[in-house]
Structures are given as C-alpha cells and as structure tokens.
Amino acid sequence: MAGKNGRFWLIPLAFAVSGLLAFGATWATADRIEHDLRDEAQTALRDAGMRAPAVTIDGRDATVSNVPRGHGERAGTVVGGVEGVRAVDVQEAQTGPAAVRTQRAIDGALRRTPIGFVPYGDELTAGGRSAVAHVADILRSAPTTLRFEVAGHVAPVPNLDDDEARTLSRERADAVAADLAEAGIPRDRLTTVGHGDTRPVAGGDGPEADRANRRVEIHVR
Incomplete structure (x- = not known):
C-alpha cells in the first residue's frame, strides 16, 4: 500500500506537466499568429504604396500608428482587409x-x-x-x-x-x-x-x- 500511495503524487504531477505543455503550445501558437498578421499587414501597407506605418497586433486586433495625416481611413481599410485581422485602430501622426x-x-x-x-x-x-x-x-x-x-x-x-x-x-x-x-x-x-x-x-x-x-x-x- 505504501508503494501505491507513494505513486499517487505522480497523477497530479502528470496533469500539471500536461497543463504547462498545453499552455506553452497555445502561447507559442498565439505569438506566431500575431507575428504573421503583423508581417502581412505591413506588407499590405507597402503594397498599397503607404510608407509602412508601425503595426502592432494584440490577439487579432491591429493598431496602426504613425499614419500620415489624411491617410487613416485608407490604412484602416488596407489592414482590415488582411485575413485574420478582427479590428483595426488607426492613429494618425500629428504634424506640428x-x-x-x-x-x-x-x-x-x-x-x-x-x-x-x-x-x-x-x-x-x-x-x-x-x-x-x-x-x-x-x-x-x-x-x-x-x-x-x-x-x-x-x-x-x-x-x-x-x-x-x-x-x-x-x-x-x-x-x-x-x-x-x-x-x-x-x-x-x-x-x-x-x-x-x-x-x-x-x-x-x-x-x-x-x-x-x-x-x-x-x-x-
């Protein structure tokens, strides 16, 4: 009995390890998706002739900053057209x-x-x-x-x-x-x-x- 009881701790340890591995895989996948979406959004902006504003991705939501004044709507349309992007927040540059x-x-x-x-x-x-x-x-x-x-x-x-x-x-x-x-x-x-x-x-x-x-x-x- 002592031997069996001594092995009971392996069960929660196995669950914990599985959980950590699953979390790590999910995090890595999410990070890769964000990286790919950012690259695709930047490429779409360049292909549209825009001077590559800065793009950040949080989940599937994009923030496009440093957009030249007057080009915000166009930048939003371009990035919003990238497959996988859910929402776009556009921040136009302030020209003082x-x-x-x-x-x-x-x-x-x-x-x-x-x-x-x-x-x-x-x-x-x-x-x-x-x-x-x-x-x-x-x-x-x-x-x-x-x-x-x-x-x-x-x-x-x-x-x-x-x-x-x-x-x-x-x-x-x-x-x-x-x-x-x-x-x-x-x-x-x-x-x-x-x-x-x-x-x-x-x-x-x-x-x-x-x-x-x-x-x-x-x-x-």
Whole structure:
C-alpha cells in the first residue's frame, strides 16, 4: 500500500506537466499568429504604396500608428482587409511645426548630398557617408518626440527580381539606420522599410538615373 500511495503524487504531477505543455503550445501558437498578421499587414501597407506605418497586433486586433495625416481611413481599410485581422485602430501622426521644420531640413540636406550606395550593394559611397553624418546632426537637434522612417530604394535594373530588390533596399535602409544610431540617434526612434524599385525619382536607364534611384530617404513620423 505504501508503494501505491507513494505513486499517487505522480497523477497530479502528470496533469500539471500536461497543463504547462498545453499552455506553452497555445502561447507559442498565439505569438506566431500575431507575428504573421503583423508581417502581412505591413506588407499590405507597402503594397498599397503607404510608407509602412508601425503595426502592432494584440490577439487579432491591429493598431496602426504613425499614419500620415489624411491617410487613416485608407490604412484602416488596407489592414482590415488582411485575413485574420478582427479590428483595426488607426492613429494618425500629428504634424506640428517642429516636424515640418525638421523634414524640410532633411529634404534640403539630401537634395544637396543624397545618401548614395555602390551598385548592387548596401555599402555607402563617400558622399553617402557624408550625407548620413549631416542628417545625423539634424536629427540630434530635433525634438525627442519625433520618430523617423528610413526608406531604402534601388534602381530599376533587370538583374534584380521584386523580392531581391525589396531585400536590398531594406538592407540599405538598415545600414543607414545603424550609422545614425552609431552617431547618437536612439534606435527606437528609427524604423526601416525597403521599397525596392517601385519609387524611382529619375527616369531612364543610364548611370545618372541609376545613381539617383539608388538611395535612402528619411521621413519624419
């Protein structure tokens, strides 16, 4: 009897272990669903031509923040159309005088010296490094409430398919964000996005057009 009674404790232990395993599996599944929904929502926004607002998922409810003013309804429609998303809360960015001044300063600096890259790579040119350093000075002097989107682009060339172009453009954005963080801009104030070759600023297929399109832009969010 003592032996049997001694084994009774195994029964509740087995239930406890099973419960923990079930909880862990449920948590992992929920986390994976949230991750997948976030990726799908961000992809849908990019495909719709929006500058990748920040997306967070809680369960199946989405929050889309830093949406440019006037684009909230469209962002809500795009994310709401993602299969699996139950509800969407859209938060438009507030554009105040400080944001406008900062964006103008950034745009002026990049018109004078664009953030350029070597062909087919994420290595900055000498001019590109100079441009990033200048932009870092502007961002350091901006109000700490401002956030910035670092958007990468590639030149339209036949050697890259759509996925490769998007990946390379994102790598360029990540390289600039890393340099800005090294220059003292908190990384949590920077988001990155790659637009591939979908937004050229120069037409044609010559070297000058390629250099112009092979770039990174920075937007106040």
